[in-house]
Amino acid sequence: MSSHFPGDTRLDYKHTLKKDKKKQKSFPVVKIIYGTAILIFCIVSVFAGARYWWREHRFRYIVVHHTASDYGDLKYYREVHQKERGWSDIAYHFLINNGTANTSMGQIEESDLWKTRSRNFSTKVDYINYFGIAVVLVGNFENHKVPPVQRESLINLLVRLAKTYDIPPDRIIGHRELQQTACPGKHLNMSEIRESVKKSLGEK
Ligand SMILES: [Zn+2]
Incomplete structure (x- = not known):
């Protein structure tokens, strides 16, 4: 029955909210880093491919x-x-x-x-x-x-x-x-x- 006291519930709620906020904050950063890395890789690959094609076909x-x-x-x-x-x-x-x-x-x-x-x-x-x-x-x-x-x-x-x-x-x-x-x-x-x-x- 002790877990049903309002105070306990509020504490639990606040704790969970903090965790969620942390998750929400860190997720886009990781996403941006991965996204940027993939984008850079794609751009480099396209340029390298085009450069190789031109070198071979000019x-x-x-x-x-x-x-x-x-x-x-x-x-x-x-x-x-x-x-x-x-x-x-x-x-x-x-x-x-x-x-x-x-x-x-x-x-x-x-x-x-x-x-x-x-x-x-x-x-x-x-x-x-x-x-x-x-x-x-x-x-x-x-x-x-x-x-x-x-x-x-x-x-x-x-x-x-x-x-x-x-x-x-x-x-x-x-x-x-x-x-x-x-x-x-x-x-x-x-x-x-x-x-x-x-x-x-x-x-x-
Ligand atoms: Zn000559």
Whole structure:
């Protein structure tokens, strides 16, 4: 019967009310913290995803070069470009070997610039370096013809890149079509290269 005294009831009531007030106060704070954390996570994820998508899908051109020298592999030209030009890597994304410097004819090497989808340093046109994929063949095609195996390797690479990044063959350009230079040499006929890529894309 003692629990039915009015005083006791009031005490119990006040105590419960305090507890409830505490609960009501702390609940929104926790909710806000969780909500903010989830929101930040979502925003960061969306930005990271968009950044990754853009990094992977921004390519609109492929630019073809020659090294103007008949010797070397990716490591060799990377060292030359780092020491002589002060660049972080070789100027190009892909290099097609000619069998010198312990490589095999037509072998394709990928630079770190490609692995990180970074801009290249291959032309003086900044947006082309950003929106373009730079491919170089070892050799001087101002002096001699392109070896057939190396040419075939170039076509295969161009077809693969054109397909993957949805780049029309007309956007496969020689360095000399962009600025005053002999690169990639008079023996590397870019119109023929574009025609070969068109054929391969049409056949498949
Ligand atoms: Zn060039």
